[in-house]
Amino acid sequence: MTPRRLALVAVLLGAPLLVWPAFLNFYPLVFIDTVSYLLHTTAPEVPWDKTQAYGPFLHLFHWQLSLWPAVLAQGLIASHLIWLAQRALRGAAQPGWHLMLCAGLGLLTSAPWFLATLMPDALTGLVPLSLFLLAFGGLGPLMTAWVGGVAVLAVASHLSHLPLALALLALTLLLGRRMRPLLRAGLPVALAVLFLCTANALAFGRFTPSPHGAAFLLARLQADGPAAALLRDRCPEAGWHLCAFTDRLPMDSDELLWDGTSPLNREADGSPRAMGAMRGAAEAQEIVAATLRAYPLQVAAAALRNAWAQLGLTRVGDTLSAEHLDLSARRAIAGHFPAAELARFDAGAQMRGALPSLAKPWLWPHLPVLLASLPLALWLGWRAARARDLSRLALLAFALGALAANAAAAGALSKPHHRYQARIAWLLPLAVGLAAIPRRGAGPHASGESGRAQRAERARHAAGVPPARGA
Incomplete structure (x- = not known):
């Protein structure tokens, strides 16, 4: 079998390893918010509280027939990016290593539980992976276009992905110290922002x-306190809608947004x-701006506390239950898919x-593996820095x-929330696994021409030059 066919087989076999919880469930996993992405293109109903990228992506594969092609596509995209990452770090990817990485991710991390779920959370980990490949992966023109397209989709699929991408662009500039890696990774982010602005201009009249x-x-901000304090200070003179409810604030942020009896509703x-x-967004913008001016230090301190709390929430589980699914995802499938698809759902x-109990035996390794990955990442990063191996150092830093x-x-x-960090926590074990694989032809006795070739390849990576490709 030719190397290209071997690569294709490896990537195809890696995909089901990355979405196997869908097979455990006998159906792709869904969440309460999945309904918005399904109805976006089937009803159609443009979601006011979500971006307009993920719904069309799902429709590209389901065509109101079955959701299985969409979840398999997510696994295939992730498998291919992992293959390209191995090639970037080693000079060439090997099927055996690839399948071991996919199996390890599937059994030991949260990756398959999100890649098997029809939510933008499936693409969160693909944001840093695709931007790393664009900046430091030494991709050719065709692969640059493909990975760039994945990056545009991933960044545009959820608003939280945009600040994540911007932070990684800053890291790219710090590591690469040249404009070319930044431009290669920055172009898809700019295109994602342009897409979001254009879509919102068409749907809501706001660019x-x-x-x-x-x-x-x-x-x-009101749940943390500063906005609630501002409302008490400025009301009733400010004339805001929320002035009538200052006695109820602060309250849980989710309750304020979604509870039918909350002050917003x-x-x-x-x-x-x-x-x-949605109707209160303009007023909210005024209150947020005033809060930032009046209580900048309190807002910053609350943000740091929340970020620290979020770092420790990495459990899979809050996306597995059937709570509210009959009124959300089931409603979308019942109204816009064949009866056989509803029966499968x-x-x-x-x-x-039954899924939480089925999943429980598979979830316990996630936290130990994640914790063990942290010191290993620091050690491997130190080794990569000493060896001036920019690709390995960049992946671990990303x-x-x-x-x-x-x-x-x-x-x-x-x-x-647990799902917000669990959706990306698998990236660290992946980076450690990839960085621990020796470079092609590397060994304890590498010397002479082989050693010089390895040093030359490392120098090309450090300079941002694509690596030489073998047959």
């Missing part, structure tokens, strides 16, 4: 990445206020409430930086 994002910031006389968070372990940036974005801008 901005997030026309209603201030509502989420307000929910976070009620008029001053107690009557319902439909789409309260209903027969799945998740919808029957993994560590991504975990910190994701915690800051999710914890400070929304609310600490």
Whole structure:
């Protein structure tokens, strides 16, 4: 079998290893928010509180027939990026190593539990992986276009991915110290922002990445205290809608946004206020801006506390239950997919409430593996720095930086939840596994021409030059 066919077989075999919980469930995993992405293109209903990238991505594969192709596509994309990362670090990728990496991720980390879920969380870990490949992977033109497209999709799929990507671009400049890696990684991020702004201009008449994002910031700031204090200081003179509810604030951010009896979703006389968070976005923007001016230190301190809390929340589990699925994902499938697809969804372990117990025996290794990966990452990073191996150093730095940036974005801008950190925690064990694999032809006795070739290859990586490709 030719090397290209071997590579294709390895990538194809790696995909099911990365989404195997879907087979355990007998159906792709869903979450309460999956309904918005399905209805985006089937109803169609443009989601006001989410971006407009992931719904069309799902439709590209399901065509209102079955959700299985979409989850398999997620596994295939992840498998291919892992293959390219191995090639970037070693000079060539080997099928055996690839399958071992995919199996290790599948059995020991949170990766398959999110890649098997039809949510943008499946793509969170692909943001740093794709940006690393673009900046330091030595990709050719065709692979640059492909990985760049994946990066645009991943960044645009969730608003929390944008600050994550911007943090990684800053890290790219720090590591590469040249404009070329930054431009290669930065172009897809710019295209993702352009897509978000254009989509929102068409749907809501506002050329901005997030026309209603201030509502989420307000929910976070009042839960932390500063916005609630501002409202008490400025009301009732400010005339804001929330002035009628200062006695109820602060309150849980999720409750403020989604509870039907919350101040955002009620008029001053107690009557319902439909789409309260969306309608209150303009007012929320004023309150957020005033809060930042009045209480900058308190806001910063709360953000740091939330980010620290988010770093420690890495358990899989809050996306596995059947809670609210009958009114969310099931409704979308029942209304827009064949009856046979609805029957398959209903027969799945998740919808029957059996998935948490089925998953439990598989989840215990995640935290020990993650904790063990941290000192290994630091040690391997030190070795890579000494050897001037930029690709290995960059991958490890991207993994560590991504975990910190994701915690800051999710914890400070929304609310600490286990799924927000678990969705990306698998990137660190992957980086450690890839960095621990020896370079092609490397060994304890490498010398002469072989040693000089290895040193030359490391020098090319350090200079940002694509590595030489073998047959």
